[in-house]
Amino acid sequence: MNLCRRSSRNLYTVSKMDPTKLATAFQHFLDDLSPTTTISFGSSTPSELLSSTERLTVSGPVLFVVTEALSKIYYLGLPSCPRLIATTNPYHYEGPAGFEVHPTLKQLQELGEHALASAWDHGLSDGLRRGLNTMGVNWTSIDAVRIAKAGESSDLAIVWIGVEPGALSFEEGSAVAYQCRTFSDRYGIRDFHVEIRESRVVRQASNRFLDPVPSSDATFAAAREPFTALLGIPLSAKCTPWAEGTGGFYLSTGDDDDKDIYLVTVRHAILPVDEDDNKEYERTARKVRQDVVVLGTSGFNEKLHAIDSSIQIQDSAMTKAKKRIRSTEGLDDPMCIEERMDAEHDLRKAETVFKALKALRHEIATQWGTKETRVIGELAWAPPIAFSTEPGQYTLDLAIIKIDADKLDATNYHGNSIGLGTKYTPSQFLDKIDLHPAYPAPLEFPINHIVTLQDQVPESALAKPPMLDANYTRCMPVFKNGAKTGTTIGRANRVSSYTRNFFAGQYHESREWPVIPTDEFLHPIGREKYSGPFSAEGDSGSCVADVCSRVGGIITGGAYDPNTTDSADVTYFTPISFIMKVLHGTKRFEHAHLNPVLT
Numbered sequence: 001m002n003l004c005r006r007s008s009r010n011l012y013t014v015s016k017m018d019p020t021k022l023a024t025a026f027q028h029f030l031d032d033l034s035p036t037t038t039i040s041f042g043s044s045t046p047s048e049l050l051s052s053t054e055r056l057t058v059s060g061p062v063l064f065v066v067t068e069a070l071s072k073i074y075y076l077g078l079p080s081c082p083r084l085i086a087t088t089n090p091y092h093y094e095g096p097a098g099f100e101v102h103p104t105l106k107q108l109q110e111l112g113e114h115a116l117a118s119a120w121d122h123g124l125s126d127g128l129r130r131g132l133n134t135m136g137v138n139w140t141s142i143d144a145v146r147i148a149k150a151g152e153s154s155d156l157a158i159v160w161i162g163v164e165p166g167a168l169s170f171e172e173g174s175a176v177a178y179q180c181r182t183f184s185d186r187y188g189i190r191d192f193h194v195e196i197r198e199s200r201v202v203r204q205a206s207n208r209f210l211d212p213v214p215s216s217d218a219t220f221a222a223a224r225e226p227f228t229a230l231l232g233i234p235l236s237a238k239c240t241p242w243a244e245g246t247g248g249f250y251l252s253t254g255d256d257d258d259k260d261i262y263l264v265t266v267r268h269a270i271l272p273v274d275e276d277d278n279k280e281y282e283r284t285a286r287k288v289r290q291d292v293v294v295l296g297t298s299g300f301n302e303k304l305h306a307i308d309s310s311i312q313i314q315d316s317a318m319t320k321a322k323k324r325i326r327s328t329e330g331l332d333d334p335m336c337i338e339e340r341m342d343a344e345h346d347l348r349k350a351e352t353v354f355k356a357l358k359a360l361r362h363e364i365a366t367q368w369g370t371k372e373t374r375v376i377g378e379l380a381w382a383p384p385i386a387f388s389t390e391p392g393q394y395t396l397d398l399a400i401i402k403i404d405a406d407k408l409d410a411t412n413y414h415g416n417s418i419g420l421g422t423k424y425t426p427s428q429f430l431d432k433i434d435l436h437p438a439y440p441a442p443l444e445f446p447i448n449h450i451v452t453l454q455d456q457v458p459e460s461a462l463a464k465p466p467m468l469d470a471n472y473t474r475c476m477p478v479f480k481n482g483a484k485t486g487t488t489i490g491r492a493n494r495v496s497s498y499t500r501n502f503f504a505g506q507y508h509e510s511r512e513w514p515v516i517p518t519d520e521f522l523h524p525i526g527r528e529k530y531s532g533p534f535s536a537e538g539d540s541g542s543c544v545a546d547v548c549s550r551v552g553g554i555i556t557g558g559a560y561d562p563n564t565t566d567s568a569d570v571t572y573f574t575p576i577s578f579i580m581k582v583l584h585g586t587k588r589f590e591h592a593h594l595n596p597v598l599t
Contacts, residue, residue, distance in 0.1 A: 081565075111494055140163060141162035144160070162201070163197075235293070235483070249263070269399070283402075381400045387501060415453075420445070429445050453551050464494070482536075492552065514571065553579065554576075
């Protein structure tokens with residue numbers, strides 16, 4: 001799962017599961033059960049999977065085998081619409097033809113309060129990982145979520161397993177899913193199912209900054225934000241402009257002799273995995289400076305194109321207003337006079353915006369057009385990328401950038417502040433947070449659309465969210481501003497997820513904290529709503545903040561099939577508590593803090 005934007009080469013190998021291990025994957029559990037019935041596959045016979053002596057002998061219903069048609073539409077409505085491989089919940093699909101003609105749009109939801117949460121970090125998730133590894137399943141992620149009909153809630157939890165595309169057939173997936181379900185039943189939890197989908201964990205990867213402008217400014221809604229110092233800066237190494245990520249948060253070393261301001265992001269955006277030996281990088285006088293730029297090549301061209309599109313819209317608005325004015329010439333009845341006045345007002349407004357956008361485009365094209373003019377700093381330190389499933393540890397994917405002193409000043413630097421842009425009105429933003437009416441929203445939508453972050457989200461608040469939503473369920477609404485998807489809103493899950501990452505020629509398992517997207521949009525072919533992603537390719541490094549205006553961590557990647565989309569169903573981030581623990585364990589950043597000030 002790499003949300004770093006980049007040109008990609010398929011370095012993944014898809015190994016096949018070992019069918020001889022199906023009956024013994026969770027043997028430590030199966031030994032405690034009394035053999036009862038042999039699982040059947042309904043009309044299908046899994047002879048290619050199990051010999052007669054290897055048939056599973058655990059209690060349970062007839063296995064449901066997914067069809068190709070169902071696999072393509074089962075997750076319709078989710079950001080990436082992944083391909084379903086298996087589900088232990090067949091009851092809604094006894095008449096699949098009707099479902100395929102009128103599919104139901106789905107929506108991901110955080111786990112919330114459920115018995116799975118109590119068992120998850122007390123053997124359940126570890127057992128699932130070990131069992132999948134024993135079976136030789138090429139899995140990529142394990143999440144505990146809810147999946148409901150769009151716009152509704154669900155009492156049913158889902159253990160959601162991602163596998164490499166092509167890793168399992170439908171029959172193999174059904175056998176694996178049922179084994180995982182049987183193991184999980186050991187914990188006495190009944191209101192859940194296991195589902196397997198194809199998905200990969202992808203690491204999504206000069207001049208002074210422009211000043212932020214008020215929302216009334218003609219260029220506020222244009223592609224101005226990437227060139228300001230607000231959090232969400234699109235980043236790339238100058239030498240590898242095809243790999244792009246996002247700046248997370250500002251940092252100070254806390255050393256009185258070091259007045260520099262640093263920016264935290266992910267290592268894989270600045271030192272792409274394919275080009276890197278994954279050794280610690282520390283800038284010294286003997287090393288060549290590693291320049292970091294705002295926007296890679298494609299990112300810069302896209303932003304310029306966005307401004308061009310905005311200019312074209314205003315040009316069309318001027319043309320339309322002029323036609324309206326001409327249509328009322330020589331007419332002096334009240335309706336025509338009012339129409340002419342409205343058209344003249346619209347023309348003046350469009351002309352003002354048009355001129356401002358043309359000036360912005362000229363400034364960006366001439367002063368930011370080359371990589372040399374987009375340099376904002378240099379790489380200062382990057383520890384090796386590391387993975388861990390140990391309690392309290394997570395994926396470590398970190399790079400520290402020293403911002404050049406001449407890029408920041410008192411007018412363009414706002415510290416750790418996130419610009420919310422124009423995607424949401426104040427009421428829309430608060431509605432999507434969806435807190436209980438009796439629980440006052442801790443975040444007031446600022447007039448200037450800029451949220452200043454203070455303090456850190458403690459790890460304990462992730463596991464036990466302090467807020468209640470409209471359904472009296474504990475929750476932690478979060479938001480971010482990423483280089484690719486801009487401002488998005490989601491909810492941090494209350495249990496961690498586990499990922500299996502292909503890195504340096506082998507797979508590594510790691511612990512992540514997941515975010516479930518909550519943005520909804522009307523489906524273009526119907527009245528139902530579908531989910532928008534919390535992140536996509538290019539958003540790695542983005543700061544995840546909670547609605548108490550605290551830094552929560554940085555995005556390291558997301559789960560989706562990169563062969564079909566770049567939008568993540570589940571986004572993963574490394575908590576700020578772990579990041580600061582790592583930094584405080586170094587000599588240079590021993591006293592690091594999140595309140596850097598200009599001197």
